Amino acid sequence: MVSWSEDDDSSENYYQYATSGSDDGIVKIPATTDDSEFEGTEFVLCHEHGKRAERLVAFEGIHTGRRFLACAVKDGKNYGLVEWIDPSWPATMENALSKLWDMYEESKRNRTEDNLMNSFVVHKLTQEKIKLQASYERLVEDVQALLDENERRAQMKSKPDKSKLQEKYDML
Known part of the structure; x- marks a missing residue:
C-alpha cells in the first residue's frame, strides 16, 4: 500500500526529483498528462492537509509515463510529489x-x-x-x-x- 511517509526509500529517483525543485521546502511535481486507466478505490490522505492525494502521470523528462501520487494542496511547504507508483525506468529507457x-x-x-x-x-x-x-x-x-x-x-x-x-x- 502506498503511504505518505518520506522514510520509504523505494525509488532513488523519487528523492532526486523531489529535492531538485527548490531550496525553500516546496517540492515541484513534473508536468502531467491524463491516464483514464489510473484509478482505483484505494486512496491515500495527506497527513499534513488531510486531503486525498491526486493520481497523476508524469509527462516530462526521464519520468514520462510513470504514475505517482501528489498532494492535492497546490501551495505551501508540503505541496509536491508524494510517492511514485511505478518503479523507475531502466537506465536505457531513461536515456532514451x-x-x-x-x-x-x-x-x-x-x-x-x-x-x-x-x-x-x-x-x-x-x-x-x-x-x-x-x-x-x-x-x-x-x-x-x-x-x-x-x-x-x-x-x-x-x-x-x-x-x-x-x-x-x-x-x-
Missing part, C-alpha cells in the same frame, strides 16, 4: 526519454528562433509596404493633377473664341 525530450526542446527552440526571424521579416516587409503605399498615393495624386491639367487644356482649346466665331459668321 532524456534524448527524446532534448530533441523536443531543441526543436521548440528552433521554432522559436524561426518565429522571431519571421517576425523581423514581417516587420521589415510591413515598413516597406508603408513606404510603397505612400509613394503610390503621391503617384496617384500626380497622375490626377496631370489629368486635370490636360482636361483643362482640352476645355480651353474647345472653347470657341468669340471673335473667330464672329468672323466665320460674317463670312457666310
